[in-house]
Amino acid sequence: MPWDTEATRRRLLDAAVEEFAEYGPAGARVDRVARSAGVNKERIYQYFGDKDGLFRAVLERELQRLAAAVPLTLEQAGDLGDYAGRLFDHHTDHPHFLRLLHWEGLASGGEAVAEAKRAALQHDKVAAIADAQRSGLVTGAIGAGQLLYGVMALVDWWFVAPHVVRMTVGAEGMDRAAQRAAVVELARRMTAPDRDEPPTGATSR
Amino acid sequence: MPWDTEATRRRLLDAAVEEFAEYGPAGARVDRVARSAGVNKERIYQYFGDKDGLFRAVLERELQRLAAAVPLTLEQAGDLGDYAGRLFDHHTDHPHFLRLLHWEGLASGGEAVAEAKRAALQHDKVAAIADAQRSGLVTGAIGAGQLLYGVMALVDWWFVAPHVVRMTVGAEGMDRAAQRAAVVELARRMTAPDRDEPPTGATSR
DNA sequence: CGATTTTCCAACTGCATGGTTGGAGTTTGC
DNA sequence: GCAAACTCCAACCATGCAGTTGGAAAATCG
Numbered sequence: 522m523p524w525d526t527e528a529t530r531r532r533l534l535d536a537a538v539e540e541f542a543e544y545g546p547a548g549a550r551v552d553r554v555a556r557s558a559g560v561n562k563e564r565i566y567q568y569f570g571d572k573d574g575l576f577r578a579v580l581e582r583e584l585q586r587l588a589a590a591v592p593l594t595l596e597q598a599g600d601l602g603d604y605a606g607r608l609f610d611h612h613t614d615h616p617h618f619l620r621l622l623h624w625e626g627l628a629s630g631g632e633a634v635a636e637a638k639r640a641a642l643q644h645d646k647v648a649a650i651a652d653a654q655r656s657g658l659v660t661g662a663i664g665a666g667q668l669l670y671g672v673m674a675l676v677d678w679w680f681v682a683p684h685v686v687r688m689t690v691g692a693e694g695m696d697r698a699a700q701r702a703a704v705v706e707l708a709r710r711m712t713a714p715d716r717d718e719p720p721t722g723a724t725s726r
Numbered sequence: 727m728p729w730d731t732e733a734t735r736r737r738l739l740d741a742a743v744e745e746f747a748e749y750g751p752a753g754a755r756v757d758r759v760a761r762s763a764g765v766n767k768e769r770i771y772q773y774f775g776d777k778d779g780l781f782r783a784v785l786e787r788e789l790q791r792l793a794a795a796v797p798l799t800l801e802q803a804g805d806l807g808d809y810a811g812r813l814f815d816h817h818t819d820h821p822h823f824l825r826l827l828h829w830e831g832l833a834s835g836g837e838a839v840a841e842a843k844r845a846a847l848q849h850d851k852v853a854a855i856a857d858a859q860r861s862g863l864v865t866g867a868i869g870a871g872q873l874l875y876g877v878m879a880l881v882d883w884w885f886v887a888p889h890v891v892r893m894t895v896g897a898e899g900m901d902r903a904a905q906r907a908a909v910v911e912l913a914r915r916m917t918a919p920d921r922d923e924p925p926t927g928a929t930s931r
Numbered sequence: 932c933g934a935t936t937t938t939c940c941a942a943c944t945g946c947a948t949g950g951t952t953g954g955a956g957t958t959t960g961c
Numbered sequence: 962g963c964a965a966a967c968t969c970c971a972a973c974c975a976t977g978c979a980g981t982t983g984g985a986a987a988a989t990c991g
Contacts, residue, residue: 522943524957524968545832548752551949561970572727572856620832626887627750627825627832633889640893647894660915665897667908671916673890674883675876681886682831682929684838688845689852690871710865711916729938760974766940776972813964 531566532558537579537614542617545624577634580625583618584635587611588642594720598649599658601672602709608676609701619680625665643669648695679704737763742784748798750829757792758853785830785839788823792816793847801891803854804863807914813881814906824885862925864917866881877913884909 531624534556540549558706569575591611593614612619625634633639650665659668679686679700687695694700727787745754756777756797760767774780796816798809817824821916830839838844880908884891892900899905 526968529968540747545750545752547750548833549784550883550947552947562949563951566971567968572949590782592824622890623828623832623887626889627828628753629889633893636889640896640976643890645893662915663908666899667912668907669894670883670908670913671880671892673887673894674879676878678875678883682828682878682882684831684834684841686875687841688838688841689848689878690869690875691845692868694871696800703868703875706868707872707876707916710867711912713915716921729940734938754978755976767979768941768981769939772938777979 527722529558529560529564532559532564533568533575534579534582537575537582538617538621539577541579541624542620546573546628549576551575576625580621580634582619583615584639586615587618593646593649595649595652596644596700598653599656601650601659601668601712602705605672605708607674607703607706608672609679609704612676613697613701616680623677623681646654655720655722657714657718659720660714660716661721662715668712671711675704675707675711730784733827734765736762736772736924738765738773738780738786741781742780743788743822743826744862746781746829746846748782748827751778751833754781756780760772770850773918781830788820789827789840791820792823798851799855800854800857803851804861806817806858806864806873806917807853810877810913811906811910813877814884814909817881817885818902818906821885824882828886834924860927861924862923863892865923867920867923873917880909880912880916888889 533554536554537549540557542552544550549572551565552562554575555565565572565575567579591604591607597604647665647669650659650668653659654661654665659665663671683695738759742754743760745759746763749755754777756770757767759780760770770777774783777911796812802809803916842895852874854872855864858864859866859870864870868876888900
């Protein structure tokens with residue numbers, strides 16, 4: 522049988538996403554990843570160095586997918602409720618990502634995976650929101666970075682602390698559509714300009 | 727030397743809080759807890775059954791502390807910005823708790839620690855907010871449970887995803903006082919009634 | 932004070948787990 | 962078509978780790 526190194530690599534990553542999302546970096550088992558991928562364990566060490574390298578590779582791939590799927594352009598930054606909704610949808614369709622992200626946040630203390638690239642990406646989003654603030658579409662009473670923080674917090678927490686959500690809103694509050702509507706509305710209210718708030722300057726558009 | 731069983735128990739819990747908050751249930755090491763507490767490992771199994779029992783005991787104690795320190799009474803529910811600020815202060819002073827809570831959320835799939843008691847507590851808070859909605863202090867456009875969700879999400883995320891926060895608001899945005907101010911303001915805006923929104927009914931006060 | 936129970940510890944056990952090795956099959960370059 | 966390089970695997974290794982055991986010191990009870 523011929524070889525397909527790219528496929529082995531991909532199958533390992535696919536299996537690893539599941540494993541790390543479910544159990545986290547400490548709880549994940551390398552043997553289980555290999556077994557579930559139908560590939561020998563040793564391949565993991567050739568391709569990714571060690572367990573931590575595999576985790577970083579997994580996270581990096583998911584980060585790229587998110588960035589591609591849910592952009593925040595200058596035009597879109599005026600409606601952060603919509604952005605919250607799109608983020609929510611992506612996380613609903615790809616439930617692994619947020620779990621990986623928060624395993625990372627809790628477990629690894631030092632530099633984040635692909636920190637520079639991610640920081641630059643966030644910076645662009647903050648700039649887009651600042652622009653929307655200048656054109657009066659978003660409140661200027663709070664910093665653009667803080668607003669982005671708020672939106673992410675509102676979207677993410679459903680997935681990160683589902684047990685607290687369950688204890689707060691009850692089983693009937695676990696409905697995805699209802700959660701989505703709530704998040705969009707909360708984000709809108711949080712970011713809306715005051716009724717008589719004037720635009721503060723020229724936009725970059 | 728005389729014995730003090732209550733003290734050994736407490737020293738184990740104190741050491742375990744640190745350990746579990748830092749490494750999570752999977753990453754935590756029983757030996758390390760015992761060593762750091764200056765107590766023999768076997769004591770842990772006598773007092774708490776197993777590693778998971780120790781984790782639950784730790785979490786339960788911290789939950790009680792939080793409930794005692796940051797209440798949400800009928801009178802206080804009208805100002806959710808203030809509640810957000812008080813929550814934020816408690817978490818700043820007790821940084822272990824939120825990490826434990828989110829390790830729990832990510833790691834354990836089934837029933838939560840002390841689920842019934844916690845659910846009842848949350849239910850009371852939701853009821854208090856619903857009351858504030860009826861008296862027109864808080865917007866009625868969103869369910870009370872969802873509002874409580876929003877406040878918790880806004881407060882907690884600083885502590886849960888510090889690496890994302892760092893990449894979003896930069897090193898200068900990591901100032902606690904600034905974060906507190908942002909959270910309070912975001913919560914106020916999110917929960918404020920619309921300008922002409924009328925009270926919807928009688929309060930229970 | 933003697934018998935019994937309780938607290939505590941040093942040392943041990945068994946196994947799960949991250950990582951390695953030696954070699955066999957497959958492709959590539961000349 | 963043959964040698965060098967690469968992909969892959971079964972089996973192996975060392976150690977880290979949750980949980981246990983046997984017995985010594987301290988308390989309790991009569």
